[in-house]
Amino acid sequence: MRFMVIEHFSDGNAKAIYQCFRDKGRLMPEGVSYVDSWVEANFERCFQLVECEDVDLLETWVDNWRDLVAVEFYPVVSSAEAAEATLGESPELH
Numbered sequence: 001m002r003f004m005v006i007e008h009f010s011d012g013n014a015k016a017i018y019q020c021f022r023d024k025g026r027l028m029p030e031g032v033s034y035v036d037s038w039v040e041a042n043f044e045r046c047f048q049l050v051e052c053e054d055v056d057l058l059e060t061w062v063d064n065w066r067d068l069v070a071v072e073f074y075p076v077v078s079s080a081e082a083a084e085a086t087l088g089e090s091p092e093l094h
Contacts, residue, residue: 005048007069014043027064031057
C-alpha cells in the first residue's frame with residue numbers, strides 16, 4: 001500500500017531536520033520503503049511517498065520524527081488506479 005506522508009516542519013527548523021537526516025538517515029524500520037519526496041519551496045512541508053503493508057510500521061517510523069515535524073499520512077493510489085477503480089477500465093492518461 002502507498003501512503004502520502006506530509007511533514008509539517010516546526011518553527012522553521014528545516015536545517016535541524018536535514019542535519020538529523022544526514023546524521024541518522026531516514027530512520028525507517030524494515031518494511032517501510034521510500035519512493036520519492038518533494039519539499040515545499042518555502043521549506044515548511046515535505047511530501048513523501050512511501051510503501052508499507054503494516055500501518056504500525058508506518059506509525060513507528062513517523063514517531064521517530066515527531067520531535068521535529070508534525071506528520072499526517074494518507075493511503076493513496078495512482079491516478080490510473082483511481083480511473084480503473086471508478087470507470088472499470090484503464091484510460092490513456094496524458
